[in-house]
Amino acid sequence: MKRKLTLKLIAKELDVSISTVSKALRDSAEISEDTRQKIKAFAKLYNYKPNNIALSLKNRKTRTIGIIIPQIVHHFFTTVIRGVEQMAREHNYNVIICLSNNDFEKEVMNMELLANGSTDGFILSLAKETMQKNDFHHLTEAIDQGMPVVQFDRVVDGIPSDKVLVDDREGAKMGVTHLLKTGCRKIAIITTEDYVTVGKLRTKGYIEALESYDIRVDKDLILKLDNIDSCDDQCIAKIKHFLKGKDIDGVFTINELFAVEASKALHTNGKSIPADVSIVCFSDGDLSKYATPSLTTVSQHGEQMGRRAAELLINKLEGPEVEVEEYTTSYINTSLIERESTRKVK
Amino acid sequence: MKRKLTLKLIAKELDVSISTVSKALRDSAEISEDTRQKIKAFAKLYNYKPNNIALSLKNRKTRTIGIIIPQIVHHFFTTVIRGVEQMAREHNYNVIICLSNNDFEKEVMNMELLANGSTDGFILSLAKETMQKNDFHHLTEAIDQGMPVVQFDRVVDGIPSDKVLVDDREGAKMGVTHLLKTGCRKIAIITTEDYVTVGKLRTKGYIEALESYDIRVDKDLILKLDNIDSCDDQCIAKIKHFLKGKDIDGVFTINELFAVEASKALHTNGKSIPADVSIVCFSDGDLSKYATPSLTTVSQHGEQMGRRAAELLINKLEGPEVEVEEYTTSYINTSLIERESTRKVK
Numbered sequence: 001m002k003r004k005l006t007l008k009l010i011a012k013e014l015d016v017s018i019s020t021v022s023k024a025l026r027d028s029a030e031i032s033e034d035t036r037q038k039i040k041a042f043a044k045l046y047n048y049k050p051n052n053i054a055l056s057l058k059n060r061k062t063r064t065i066g067i068i069i070p071q072i073v074h075h076f077f078t079t080v081i082r083g084v085e086q087m088a089r090e091h092n093y094n095v096i097i098c099l100s101n102n103d104f105e106k107e108v109m110n111m112e113l114l115a116n117g118s119t120d121g122f123i124l125s126l127a128k129e130t131m132q133k134n135d136f137h138h139l140t141e142a143i144d145q146g147m148p149v150v151q152f153d154r155v156v157d158g159i160p161s162d163k164v165l166v167d168d169r170e171g172a173k174m175g176v177t178h179l180l181k182t183g184c185r186k187i188a189i190i191t192t193e194d195y196v197t198v199g200k201l202r203t204k205g206y207i208e209a210l211e212s213y214d215i216r217v218d219k220d221l222i223l224k225l226d227n228i229d230s231c232d233d234q235c236i237a238k239i240k241h242f243l244k245g246k247d248i249d250g251v252f253t254i255n256e257l258f259a260v261e262a263s264k265a266l267h268t269n270g271k272s273i274p275a276d277v278s279i280v281c282f283s284d285g286d287l288s289k290y291a292t293p294s295l296t297t298v299s300q301h302g303e304q305m306g307r308r309a310a311e312l313l314i315n316k317l318e319g320p321e322v323e324v325e326e327y328t329t330s331y332i333n334t335s336l337i338e339r340e341s342t343r344k345v346k
Numbered sequence: 347m348k349r350k351l352t353l354k355l356i357a358k359e360l361d362v363s364i365s366t367v368s369k370a371l372r373d374s375a376e377i378s379e380d381t382r383q384k385i386k387a388f389a390k391l392y393n394y395k396p397n398n399i400a401l402s403l404k405n406r407k408t409r410t411i412g413i414i415i416p417q418i419v420h421h422f423f424t425t426v427i428r429g430v431e432q433m434a435r436e437h438n439y440n441v442i443i444c445l446s447n448n449d450f451e452k453e454v455m456n457m458e459l460l461a462n463g464s465t466d467g468f469i470l471s472l473a474k475e476t477m478q479k480n481d482f483h484h485l486t487e488a489i490d491q492g493m494p495v496v497q498f499d500r501v502v503d504g505i506p507s508d509k510v511l512v513d514d515r516e517g518a519k520m521g522v523t524h525l526l527k528t529g530c531r532k533i534a535i536i537t538t539e540d541y542v543t544v545g546k547l548r549t550k551g552y553i554e555a556l557e558s559y560d561i562r563v564d565k566d567l568i569l570k571l572d573n574i575d576s577c578d579d580q581c582i583a584k585i586k587h588f589l590k591g592k593d594i595d596g597v598f599t600i601n602e603l604f605a606v607e608a609s610k611a612l613h614t615n616g617k618s619i620p621a622d623v624s625i626v627c628f629s630d631g632d633l634s635k636y637a638t639p640s641l642t643t644v645s646q647h648g649e650q651m652g653r654r655a656a657e658l659l660i661n662k663l664e665g666p667e668v669e670v671e672e673y674t675t676s677y678i679n680t681s682l683i684e685r686e687s688t689r690k691v692k
Contacts, residue, residue, distance in 0.1 A: 064459060072418050072424050072427065073421075073424050073425075073428070075419075078418045078419050078424075079419075081418065081445070082419070085445060085447065089452075094444075094455060094456070094459050095444065095445070096442050096443070096444060096459070096460075096464075097442070097443040097444070097445070098440075098441065098442060098443070099427070099431060099441070099443070101431065106435075109440065110440070113410065113440050113442070114442075117463075118442075118464045260636055286632065286633060287632060287636055290606055290633055290636060290637055291636055291638075292637075292638030
């Protein structure tokens with residue numbers, strides 16, 4: 001079988017990263033002259049066509065939207081997909097989904113795959129590794145070649161694209177303020193490392209809520225985890241260790257999984273929820289609804305985010321050609337869903 | 347913008363169903379001569395190419411696998427996807443996912459979309475509506491044109507394709523037998539209508555388990571619901587009504603959602619689980635794990651199903667051309683995961 005030459009194959013053949021190949025082919029100064037020449041010669045020899053994206057765009061419209069997301073075991077992403085599907089259907093578009101598994105190379109490959117004539121544009125939430133690496137050349141490249149991109153939830157600034165976000169800072173502030181209103185004063189947070197934008201912003205909201213009540217922020221009450229879409233044994237152990245013997249009356253977590261594990265750990269420590277310790281988490285999925293006690297959450301309204309992202313993309317695809325492109329950042333309002341893990345506001 | 351002529355557009359233009367267009371274009375006797383001529387003339391006039399699947403196959407390999415599933419809010423399907431992704435990655439294949447939303451037309455469109463040069467073959471679980479309609483021409487068509495298909499979980503017989511299944515009958519029998527072993531004798535089942543193969547087979551396993559204990563099957567203890575991947579207010583009401591005042595000591599459900607709702611309804615009725623009524627459900631996801639009490643389940647091992655489905659497809663894609671095609675049906679073993687909703691076997 002004759003293999004189609006892809007960035008990946010070139011990278012493998014020349015023993016460099018996909019990112020290096022991609023940058024070399026568009027003459028990035030980040031790559032040494034020598035490496036650039038080598039890669040370009042190889043690509044030419046085997047007739048690699050870096051401009052197939054642009055070509056396909058000129059020749060036809062696919063009426064298909066590509067979604068690239070970190071993973072789908074996460075309930076939030078499945079609701080976003082539902083929203084995209086709805087809006088796409090209303091406008092007679094198809095939807096294709098690819099998963100990056102939070103892996104940078106897989107995300108780059110997905111974009112290459114879908115941009116290759118299968119789709120008209122992308123809706124994208126960044127892989128964890130992409131945020132860590134801080135390498136977004138694949139986005140820039142697709143956009144440069146005329147594929148519109150709408151980013152949502154896990155986004156990067158400085159890329160010419162529409163964005164759909166919740167106000168993570170405000171949402172977290174609302175959640176923590178609810179804990180404060182019910183009388184909690186010693187509130188811990190379980191969040192992610194700062195390279196995950198949503199984690200960073202939600203931590204900021206937590207701090208602002210405390211400050212508005214004149215409560216000193218105690219670094220010992222902040223747990224930053226490297227996990228984001230899962231909580232493995234190591235993650236569970238860290239949460240247990242963090243909560244053990246802590247003098248707290250409230251916990252705010254930036255996702256459902258952390259909250260469920262925190263709830264279990266507190267229960268094991270003999271704490272009653274919400275009487276001894278109250279819990280609020282971010283993101284409204286099945287887990288917080290069916291957990292015992294059910295969890296008070298800051299709902300992200302994923303379906304609405306998906307609908308808005310698809311709408312923005314379709315507007316770009318069907319709008320007239322313009323001299324100056326303009327980009328929209330849409331904020332979807334969060335709302336508080338009160339359940340059993342918090343006391344009533346007096 | 348010039349629109350690409352699709353089955354859907356032809357159907358819309360001529361005010362017939364997509365299925366009719368598709369059948370007419372391959373001269374099916376099911377469609378009247380008159381309608382056939384009309385559709386073929388229209389397709390010819392606008393240069394519709396029904397054979398683009400075959401063409402694309404001859405010209406190139408995409409090294410991409412298409413997955414078409416009913417939906418992804420269902421934890422089982424997300425685990426299958428994880429398995430497919432793993433195996434695909436090990437063999438250097440990409441994966442593209444499309445959702446049918448349990449809708450027949452959407453499933454047909456997805457196949458048309460992905461077969462159109464984007465993928466080398468399919469992994470598919472049928473939409474609820476497709477099973478209801480009993481119309482599988484789109485599968486036959488893709489297979490006739492050289493796209494291998496692997497069906498899993500919700501499948502139809504009589505189509506030349508590999509299949510990956512769990513033994514639903516045996517799995518259900520194991521689950522119900524576990525209830526019997528723990529002393530339950532009046533066991534109800536909450537299942538689906540018979541057109542859903544998995545529901546039908548699991549009901550059969552339930553009956554066989556009872557019969558092996560010489561227990562008469564009581565039709566009043568069988569609830570067949572039209573729902574499959576969701577349980578809306580109406581579905582919840584039916585479960586509540588069904589369980590109200592019933593003299594039972596065990597419940598077997600064919601999915602997690604029914605079990606969670608049954609558990610809540612029994613709790614409301616003042617029943618203690620598992621002391622008064624024990625519960626076993628099919629399908630092992632987050633809900634059964636995090637529910638209170640946590641639920642004993644028959645695990646389907648979705649990840650393994652996905653890995654096997656991808657393996658079968660890749661074997662077909664990379665195997666030599668053969669005179670006589672042979673098809674494999676793989677059964678993945680189920681296993682019982684004991685949790686809090688059942689008593690210990692004495």
